[in-house]
């Protein structure tokens with residue numbers, strides 16, 4: 001019975017404010033009844049008002065965290081979040097190539113809602129060429145999809161085209177999140193599956209400032225479901241429903257962009 005319980009891994013940066021990053025991943029996986037493990041790659045000094053400082057961790061301790069996990073646990077799905085810089089992306093890629101941690105969800109975190117850069121511009125091309133080919137799913141928001149697919153996205157047809165480009169770059173499945181189209185009454189997300197089929201997930205736009213950590217939360221929920229053996233399509237649909245509920249019933253802590261409510 002050793003190692004039978006579903007275990008997932010979050011490879012991400014810490015948000016001291018508790019709303020996003022590694023902390024959002026842990027809270028989400030816990031709520032989905034999956035045992036969460038972590039490889040911490042960066043630390044941010046952050047609250048609901050923004051990111052005050054950030055520091056990537058040295059390669060050695062990142063490598064050692066991966067070694068510790070693969071020596072003992074049976075991880076069935078993993079995700080990446082904030083990866084900070086080129087060296088960190090390369091370290092993570094090398095470790096993912098070496099060990100089997102199950103399906104990989106790449107949340108290509110780039111810029112926080114407050115404007116802080118969580119990935120250097122230079123590292124974007126490393127994510128594109130080295131991490132995307134390992135991804136079972138990539139979950140960009142619109143600015144991230146634009147940066148990775150190297151195109152402008154103005155409408156739903158562009159979202160579809162960006163999804164196809166990301167698949168051509170090696171990601172097996174793609175979820176392009178449309179929440180950044182601020183002028184629309186609906187939030188439309190485009191999903192392109194490995195077999196070439198696609199669908200839209202449409203939900204009413206919720207007017208709220210409490211959206212800190214939405215990207216982390218949906219990708220962590222999908223990862224948790226994959227760790228339980230749920231299919232990619234169902235995991236994505238469950239992720240969407242989960243994040244919608246946590247946004248709708250947000251809680252207010254701090255003075256800025258509040259966190260999601262994982263008890264919703």
Ligand code: PLP
Pocket residue numbers: 012013014015020021022044046081082109110111112113114118211212213214215216257
């Ligand atoms: N901080 C860290 C460490 C993150 O990983 C993320 C995730 O995207 C954020 C902040 C950004 O959160 P948001 O853009 O939702 O405010």
